[in-house]
Amino acid sequence: MLHKALRSFGLVLLLITTLAAGAVSGARAQTTEAPNVADTLLVQLDQIEATLNRDGLSEDTFSELRSSLSDIEAKATAQKSQVQPLLQEAKARLEALKPAETKEGEEAATEADSLKTRREELQEQVTQIDAQLKLISSSLVRAEQLNNRITLARQDRFTRQLFERSGTILNPALWLNGLSGSVTTWQAVTTLFSDWGRYLITRAADHIWQVIGVILIVAVVIVGPLRFLLFSGLRRLSNLEDPTALQRSLYACWAVFVYTIVPVLIFLAVILILDNADLMPRRVEALMSELGSVVFTLSLSYGLIRVLLAPSRPTYRLLNISDSDANKLYGIALTLLAIYGFEITLDETDQTLLTPLETTILLSGIASILTAILIWTGQRVMINTTPQHETPVDESLTLPSGFNLPGFLRLLQPFIWIACLVIGLAPILGFVSLGSFLAMQLGRTFIILGLLGIFSALIDNFLNEELETGNTAAQKISRAMGITPKTVNQFSVLFNGLMRILLYVGAALLIFTPWGVESTGFFSSLEKAIFNIQIGDLSISPINIVGALAVFIVTLVLVKSIQRWMEQRLMPATDLDTGLKNSIQTSIGYVGFILAAMLAFSYMGVNLSNIALVAGALSVGIGFGLQSIVNNFVSGLILLVERPIKTGDWVVVGNDQGYVSKISVRATKIETFDRATVIVPNSDLISNRVMNWMHNGSMGRIIVPVGVSYDSDPEQVRDILMRVASQSDQVSSYPSPSVYFMEFGASSLDFELRCFIHDINSSLSAKSDLRFAIFKALKEANIEIPFPQQDVYIRSMAAPNKPIPPELPPETPPTQQTEQTSPKSDGHQNAEYELNDGNDNDSGEGDGDAAATA
Structure with a gap:
């Protein structure tokens, strides 16, 4: 038994030792791999820097260098994330092996030699890993510096090319050379296509029927049915009598897609057939590959023009302009599209057709001037346009939703003036490249903004119509996910905002890419911002x-x-x-x-120990005079966590009451009903008495006191009050309203109507409406509402008689009378005041004082 136990213990010990040795060897292997990676990165960085030191680098070279630097940064970051944990582990083990500290006068305790040896090994390992980590960090810094050099070099190259001065188009020699070069270019084009025609006849003579058969098969089996399906769907969307906003947006997106994809597919089908049949010479193949982007751009632009202006379909027009203005803009836009297509064709086929420089300068300058004139004319039409609808039929009639296009153009009018002025004057002053570049980028910007508006309208209308609160789709989603339709609507608003951000960022990148802004650099910076922000030695992710x-x-x-x-x-x-x-x-x-x-x-x-140090430092500061600040800060945290009050609550604090407008770190702002702001320290809200009318919800109770005459029937009064409360829209049915006979008043029977309303914020208006209704109902039932009333009677005594002679018998003295009347049932009170004669006055002056009797 003991033998088996010892054998089992030995196996376990052997297993633990093997695992420990494997861990140590793995750590050493990773440590030895780090120098190789760091050295490789340094060599690659040296090569990139040597390339950057050359002159005349092309745009493709800059792109390749930027891509290589991105790979180096990715490798260095991955290696750094692997080495950092090893350094922390080695430091932790070294810290555990440190000798115990001794006080003064005490002798240091002796330790084993093996412990010293192990500590020295760990110290050496920490030194090596730290050195490799610093080399990798240095590689990252150097890669970032080289990236900045590439950016500056590209910007310098772009600026030099853009502001390079050529001949002005007012130079007669330029016109002579340019026109002769145009004739030469046209002859080159005709020669190229005539040679291609002879090449086709020669190559296709043997298998002409096979080529025709393939073309017919592609046209009948693929292109024809596909075109029919695309346009049939477009016709179904365009034949609706009263399309909704979502249907208009769907039609716009589908129309742009159809008008773009059909010409591109036909062009690609022809190119593929000719290429597979080896019916294109090398120069024609290069020309067709350059014309592919031209076909795509022109098709997309034409689709956008048809959708935005829709001269033949006013119901589906996305811009809120009249038919006459739409027709004017349609003609201007098609002319601009023709000029834009000519410019990009000239730019793409320049190397293939070997167009003379004078011809390129002349044609580009003329195109720039015409573009400036047409853009100026178009924006004037848009600013002075007459709306098709006084109020848009829906929000999809503007770009984007709710967007006032004429107002926006008025806002941009100075910038459009400047752009047109620069585009028109640049060729005259000799800066043809600048004018041509601005004209092409302006057209590119219009295309991108048009797509942005269409997609934004589609997302808005889809979310508004399909995921609106109470809609069928929203109810299905709420039942499937177990959330309320209101929550679905909130998520749809959040999703709409997220999609807008993505669309706007993508549009901005597409617009500013030709100006030197690279998407790779943007995404690289975004990746650094998301995954690793380095502030000194602190890394924040x-x-x-x-x-x-x-x-x-x-x-x-x-x-x-x-x-x-x-x-x-x-x-x-x-x-x-x-x-x-x-x-x-x-x-x-x-x-x-x-x-x-x-x-x-x-x-x-x-490290939680660092938090403990910070807390200790804060405690010292609190002890030296930050008690009130910390008290308010902690009280603010308690308010935010426990939420005894929250923003929008109706609270009463002392003599002030109002709505909580903001809860900050130090104090809480309360806006009174007089629009004044009361700033209350958070500690007062925690330590003092606060009444919150909306702590458990917006429902609250109101009390309406009512007094009726003693002649009224209490049960009838109760029924009337209950009926009035039940007929009010503001009164909640649960808890149900109640009527209480409170007391027998001095002049009335006192009742109270107590009921709950849905929103305590409307308590004043609810009480007022109930009083109006109660007064009307009591008046219709001939029930009197009494009020305290007193009748005052003043009775004077008879005037005193003359002195009576002694021989005459005395006259009967005047009597003094007092009357009292009992109060009426309606609370009418009577009181009498009698005026005593002057004989009762001890001083003998005037008529006496008035005495009141009950």
Whole structure:
């Protein structure tokens, strides 16, 4: 038994030793691989730098160098991510082997020689790995510097070519040489095609029927049916009587696709047939390959013009302009398209046809001047256009949705003036390349903006019509995913914004690429910004931040699930009191929050000991006078986490009340009903009493007191009040309204109508509407609403008689009377005041004072 145990222990020990040795050897292997990679990268960087030092580099050379640098940066970044963990592990092992610190006067403890040897080995390993890591970092820095050199060199080359001065088109010699060169170029074109015709006859003489058969098969089997399908779908979309915004957008996209793809497919089919039959000479093949981009650009531009202006289909016109203006712009646009096609054809076929320089300068200058004139005329028509509809039928009639095109053109009018002026004057001043470049880029910009507007309108209309709250598609998605239709609508708005950002970024890259902005450089910078931001020795990765945020949210969701389970299942099964149950659940929430934060920091690779140091430094600052600031800061965090109040709530703080407009780090802003702003420190909201009318929702209760006369029937009054409350749209049916007979008042029977309304913000208007309705209902039922009233009676005593002679019998003295009347049933109160004679006044002055009797 003991023998078996020892044998098992020996096998386990051998396995552990083997694994440890493999790990050490693997680490050493990675360490030895790092120098080779670093040396290779340095050699490649030296070669690229040597190439950059040459003169006369072409655009293709710059692109190849930029691609090589991107590969080097990718390799260096990958190698750096592999070496950094090795360095951290080696440093951690070295830190564990450090000797214990000794105090002054104490002797250092002796340690084994093997421990010293191992520490020296680890120190050497740390030094080697750190050196390789620095070499790799140096390679990354050098690659970035070379990238900047390439960018500057390309910009310098672009500027020199753009502002290179040629002959002005006002020079008669240029016209003579240019016209003669045009004749020569035309003869070269006719000669090329005549030679090609003879070549076709010679090559196809033996198998002419095979070629014709292939062409017929392609035309009948492929091109014909495909063209029929494409245009039949276009006709179905265009024959709708009252198309919706989405149907207009679909028609626009489909029409652009059809008008673009059909000519391109026909051109490609012809080229493929001729190429496979070996019926194209080398020069014709080069010319056709250059004309391919011309066919695509012209087809796409024509489709955009037909869709945006739609001279024959006003219902499907995407621009809100009149028919006459659409026809004018259609003619201008087709003329511009012809000039633009001529310019790009001249530019693409320049090397194949060997066009003379004077001819190119002359034709490009004339085309630039005509382009400037036509663009100026077109923008004037657009600015002064008459809208087809006073109010657009839908938002898809503008580009993009809700976009006022004439107003936008008025905003851009100074820039269009400058562009037309530069394009028109540049050939006259001798800068033909500048004018031609600006004219071609302006046409390219119009094409890109047209596509951007069409796709933006399609996305907007699709999301608005198909995923709108209450729509069938939104309800299906909400049922399938278990979310509310409102949430589906919110996600659709978010998706719309994301797609807009992608479209705008893509359009900007396409527009600015000819100006020296490279998509590769943009995406490289974007990749660095997403995956690695280097600030000194600190490396920040937004991807890691997003992952840490996901870890934090998932952990909080798990904690909330545990709290909900305890609240619904565990706590009801115990005999603990309510206060202790709440304390336990709250404590679990705090512990879960701290745990989620620690896991998130660990995922990002943040050393928690550094956080402890920062917290210690903050504690010292708090002790030296930051108590109030930290108090407000922590109170603000509590407000944001516990949410006793939130933005938009109606709160009462002391003598102030209003809506919470903003909760910041230090204070909370409350906007009163008088539009004044009250700034309350966050600590006051935590430590003092705050009444929140909307803490549990927008529903609230209102009380409407009503008093009726004593002659009224209380049950009838109750029924009237209940009926008025039930007929109000603002009063909630659950909880149901109620009427209470409160007391017998001095002049009335006092009732209270208590009811809940859907939105407490409208409590004042709800009370007012209920009072109007109650007054009308009580008046129709002849029920009186009493009010306190007093009747005052003033009775004077008779005037005093003259002195009576002694011989005469005395007259009967005047009597003093007091009347009291009982109050009426409606609360009418009577009171009498009597005026005593002057004899009752001890001073004997005037008529006496008035005394009131109850």
